[in-house]
Amino acid sequence: MLWTELKDMFTFPEGVDEEIVKKCALRKMALAFSTFKKKLFANYAKKDKEPNWGDLPQVKPYWEEFKQYKLSEDAQELSENGKLNASNKKYNHHLGSAWYKKAIRKWQKMEQDLMDRDIRxxxxxxxxxxxxxxxxxxxxxxxxDGSLVVPHQMEEVARDLVTAIEEAREGTFHPQRENDELTRALKNPEHPRRTHSISMVPWKVDWAGDSSYKTHRKKKAEQDNKIHALQ
Known part of the structure; x- marks a missing residue:
């Protein structure tokens, strides 16, 4: 419904992929709605105040239900857990609003510029x-010279990542979908549905075509890794 109403306001140039536009538009709508609810709670419900219904008539029918939920124990617990998780986050990406899509092109160009100067x-x-x-x-x-320039706070994990990659090359570590080089270096398991690096990408997309998941080969590789760690 939202997309239909929005689409009626625009005329798309010929050749535009409307599915891409739709996906982007709905993502922006979801972010705007989430921000709106946060402000509504912080500025009104949390302070036991009511909005000016002349400015927000569409909210009034849902106000009591919204306020009741946001002040409930369940909502407060979720909020506290979110704050705790944020405070425990050790590494923070710095990508800007374009996220990985634009950044990857920039990084690829940085590598290519070096290669063009015969620097690997x-x-x-x-x-x-x-x-x-x-x-x-x-x-x-x-x-x-193409070497890594590593900030102080990243030195340990960068070193561990290089070690994991070298072990994979030597065959002493066998990377698997949710236990690859990056996960090994970070020393924490993958979220059961998301992957590190390409943020919010499901496993089935990021590891498409990987036949090692939940197979006998994967189990044997895990056992080999444990044995190697004990040696």
């Missing part, structure tokens, strides 16, 4: 998930 970046054959995650967390490339 040390990261050129890293798994893309690992590479993009490093770049998103302020790791960059030295434009003189």
């Amino acid at each position: 970046p040390v990261i050129w054959d890293f798994p893309e998930r690992s590479k993009w995650w490093l770049f998103a967390n302020d790791v960059t490339l030295n434009q003189e």
Whole structure:
């Protein structure tokens, strides 16, 4: 319904993929609605005040239900858990509003510029998930020799990631979908439906075509990794 109403306000140029426009528009709508609800709670419900219904007549029929839920124990618990998770987050991406899509093009150009000068970046054959995650967390490339330039707060995880990649090359570590080089370096398991680096991308998309998931080969590889760790 929202998309239909919005679409009626515009005339799309010939050749425009409306599905892409629709997806972007609905994402923006969802963000705007979420922000609106946060402000509504912070400015009114939390302060036990009512909005000016002349400005927000569409909200009035749902106000009591909205306020009751936002002040409930369940909602407060979710809010506190969210704050706790945010405070525990060790690494924060710095990508801007375009998120990964635009950033990846910039990073690819940075690598290509070095290659055009016959300088092979040390990261050129890293798994893309690992590479993009490093770049998103302020790791960059030295434009003189292609080596990694690592901020102090990223030194440990960058070192562990390089080690995991080297072990994978040597065959002493067998990366799997939710236990790949990046997850090993971060020392925390993947969220059961999302992947590190390409934020909010489901496993079935980010690891499309990976035949190792939930197979005998995966189980054997995990056992081999444990044995190697004990040696």
